[in-house]
Amino acid sequence: xxxxxxxxxxxxxxxxxxxxxxxxxxxxxxxxxxxxxxxxxxxxxxxxxxxxxxxxxxxxxxxxxxxxxxxxxxxxxxxxxxxxxxxxxxxxxxxxxxxxxxxxxxxxxxxxxxxxxxxxxxxxxxxxxxxxxxxxxxxxxxxxxxxxxxxxxxxxxxxxxxxxxxxxxxxxxxxxxxxxxxxxxxxxxxxxxxxxxxxxxxxxxxxxxxxxxxxxxxxxxxxxxxxxxxxxx
Amino acid sequence: xxxxxxxxxxxxxxxxxxxxxxxxxxxxxxxxxxxxxxxxxxxxxxxxxxxxxxxxxxxxxxxxxxxxxxxxxxxxxxxxxxxxxxxxxxxxxxxxxxxxxxxxxxxxxxxxxxxxxxx
Numbered sequence: 001x002x003x004x005x006x007x008x009x010x011x012x013x014x015x016x017x018x019x020x021x022x023x024x025x026x027x028x029x030x031x032x033x034x035x036x037x038x039x040x041x042x043x044x045x046x047x048x049x050x051x052x053x054x055x056x057x058x059x060x061x062x063x064x065x066x067x068x069x070x071x072x073x074x075x076x077x078x079x080x081x082x083x084x085x086x087x088x089x090x091x092x093x094x095x096x097x098x099x100x101x102x103x104x105x106x107x108x109x110x111x112x113x114x115x116x117x118x119x120x121x122x123x124x125x126x127x128x129x130x131x132x133x134x135x136x137x138x139x140x141x142x143x144x145x146x147x148x149x150x151x152x153x154x155x156x157x158x159x160x161x162x163x164x165x166x167x168x169x170x171x172x173x174x175x176x177x178x179x180x181x182x183x184x185x186x187x188x189x190x191x192x193x194x195x196x197x198x199x200x201x202x203x204x205x206x207x208x209x210x211x212x213x214x215x216x217x218x219x220x221x222x223x224x225x226x227x228x229x230x231x232x233x
Numbered sequence: 234x235x236x237x238x239x240x241x242x243x244x245x246x247x248x249x250x251x252x253x254x255x256x257x258x259x260x261x262x263x264x265x266x267x268x269x270x271x272x273x274x275x276x277x278x279x280x281x282x283x284x285x286x287x288x289x290x291x292x293x294x295x296x297x298x299x300x301x302x303x304x305x306x307x308x309x310x311x312x313x314x315x316x317x318x319x320x321x322x323x324x325x326x327x328x329x330x331x332x333x334x335x336x337x338x339x340x341x342x343x344x345x346x347x348x349x350x351x352x
Contacts, residue, residue, distance in 0.1 A: 160317040161316075161317050163320070193245070195316060199313070225249060229247070231246065232246045232250070233250075
């Protein structure tokens with residue numbers, strides 16, 4: 001069975017503007033979209049550029065827009081795509097470096113701003129800092145984020161306001177603020193408590209729709225807000 | 234073990250929290266409004282019927298609170314959306330002033346109208 005892939009192409013060094021190029025691929029049971037892209041790159045057109053790494057939906061490299069929705073290419077089965085025509089585009093909301101590769105610098109800069117690491121002030125225990133399964137419950141889902149950037153690309157607030165921290169950074173801030181081993185919640189909450197921070201989210205919930213890990217990001221942003229409200233009351 | 238936090242600096246937390254509280258009040262008052270206007274009685278709306286309600290102190294308090302919460306809720310929401318698109322500090326301050334001044338003028342006018350209404 002053959003499927004047609006219409007792929008976004010753009011090389012800023014050569015092309016005046018982006019265009020779509022069409023490829024035909026023989027698909028089989030178990031073939032992912034990443035396999036199809038690999039096939040095109042290895043067998044048909046070596047200039048096609050995209051990010052890939054783990055092939056297991058944990059590295060977050062291959063998030064892209066597939067028939068209008070954001071998915072991970074390595075997690076998308078070709079047979080599961082109902083249409084015989086598959087339109088593949090880079091993540092919207094980011095600057096395109098080449099073809100399906102987007103510039104993630106701004107994404108990671110914002111992530112760094114919320115201090116996405118454990119901050120501790122108390123002396124370290126003899127072994128590691130332990131966490132009970134009950135305490136892990138608070139961060140379990142938020143810790144699933146693979147930093148693919150799909151949520152930010154789907155967020156209308158992030159499109160409108162380039163300074164907005166965005167759902168991924170806020171989710172990460174929540175993860176560490178709610179982590180019982182961390183002692184840096186005060187400084188992190190002070191960072192997200194900003195007009196470009198947690199208050200820019202309008203609960204559109206597009207981020208949840210786009211998240212390939214089905215993380216309820218908007219809920220966690222709401223919890224972050226509750227932390228700030230409780231702090232004030 | 235749930236974590237607790239200390240100070241987190243100047244905040245939009247209370248403004249947002251009040252936005253949520255006003256939403257609850259507005260939802261309740263809207264239900265009362267629909268029930269009274271459309272389902273209780275014979276369903277016909279006349280000036281005399283509305284005027285008769287508005288002279289009672291209870292309705293005056295309900296309507297004044299409706300005015301305050303409705304304006305706060307709407308203007309806070311509008312300001313939040315505008316903030317997405319207005320990035321220049323001068324224009325942000327200018328629009329904020331317009332919204333605040335407009336809100337204050339409407340609150341004043343509405344309060345005077347409701348308080349002084351004699352039917």
